[in-house]
Amino acid sequence: MSSSSAKEVLFGLYDDETQLLDAVKAANSQHLEIDNVYTPFPVHGLDPLLGLEESRLHIAGFFYGLTGTSLAFGFMTWVFTRDWPIIFGGKPYFSAPSFIPITFELTVLFACIGMVVTFYTICGMGPGVKAKTLDDRITDDKFCIAFATAGLSNDDLGKLTNFFTETGASETNTKTL
């Protein structure tokens, strides 16, 4: 999720996704509040551990698709029955079966583009936007757990550093996003 204000983050890098899963479980049992987890690929079983809800993107996708369906079918109906009726091969003006392929294409097009735009907007991505990355290697071979450190006491910070050493993080760093 994007946020405009700067955020202090303490993060640890792991070499393996099983280490990461164990670490997330440990964090849950110690009631440490994870800010976010970054992985180079989708890790199975991570979503329920983080308590993430199922994405509602596909619900939006359904309605984008529905928009495409009705626009395409409605537009062709209007053009061929009201605006500019033409007889093709002796078929009636309202030739529903021949509208179906284009309706199908536009349904897919609207659903795809709508979902991409929605996804990019939610994630604060877009052309020219510079991605805020904690560490370049999390797009390659490192698995990262990040904690927000704003307003934490030294005691709490010590707990977090301890947590990273206990769970076998290969590196620990801080960064301001």
Next chain:
Amino acid sequence: MNQFVFESRQKQLFISAMILGLVCLLITFFTDDAYHSRFWSNILHNSVFFTGVGFLAIFVLSAKFLAYSGWHTIFKRVWESFSMFLPIGLGLMILIIIGIWGHFHHLYHWTDKAAVEADPVLAGKSGFLNPMIYTLFTIGIVGIWIYFAKRIRNISLAEDQEGGPLNFTFHRKLKITGAIFLPIAGFSSAAIIWLWIMSVDAHWYSTLFAWYTTASWLISMLALTILLLLYLKSKGYYTLVTDEHLHDLNKYLFAFSIFWTYLWFSQYMLIWYANVGEETVYFQTRMNEYPVLFYGNLIMNFVLPFLILIRNDNKRKVGVMVFVAVLVLFGHWVDFFLMLKPGILHTIHEVMGHGHAVVEEAAAGHGHGEGHSSSVAGFSAPGLLEIGTFIGFLGLFFYSVFASMTKASMVPQNDPYLNESIHHHV
């Protein structure tokens, strides 16, 4: 519980279903016309339907071996058991063949010698549409399917005895068998569909028809798989089959319902657009004389499964799964009804119209000749006797499936892909 027990209560249930089916068939036999067309067409309809389900089970298994697929491994015995129905299916089709040679029925217009001689279209097709080809192709092709089904079953059982979790030798054999079977299955199923189903409309043909029918079989097979797995889970078997496996099966059901619709529409639109009389007559008949079945077919097999299964959680809810599986199973059974019955009815009208001795008898019984708009019992829509016959065949099918389930461990312990299947996660 890795050993399946075929309880006597289940046996009783299936046998009583079979008796119900038999009684329905007998009632049909004694109440329909002189050619017993309702009786014979019901046998053909259900035999074709369930033989196809058995064939598709072995087809899907072969495809899975070839694709290195592992998620289905826990319940692959279910598909193996489905395919063990094929010998019974062949037996039922031989019944139809005996009917052709003995002139017991007039399901196919091309079996009528006088009609073929008088009709240049039928005469032109008589090189393919004749009793000899029908017999040889049916026995040959279903025989080949049975051979491959048995072979895959045997390798799989041998693996259970001699294999090991890291032993891929048996799996390699399965892969080779599957690789040989798939192309054979693709072409042979098309040929058998032309003979069994498409040739009831002997004047008509469509190049898409075989695919469309196979998609229908595939969806019926998946619906039966989902229903059987849910039943077996409720009996305490297959605890390893989780929501994840059922989710994937329901994705199949969803995707192949769309695939079926795609083929249905491709066939429909090309014929509608080209507007050639010889082709449009197929849809002309079905849209004008069977409007409820024609549009109901699309609602049951496309609109409802599409709208219901499009949501993710719905593919995991038992109630929804059962509802959709029963709906599409019945829907595709009706689809086959709609493929077969109008053509058969037309043939009967033709045969009776040609002044056979039985015309008076039939006219006395039903009062039809050219009365196309009036409804004909067992043809215009599935009646109670058709439903009863369907239940009877379901009983026969599941009796055969359960009997083969008892012959092997339910979960293939030594399949190298078993571990992957247990940890399957969508």
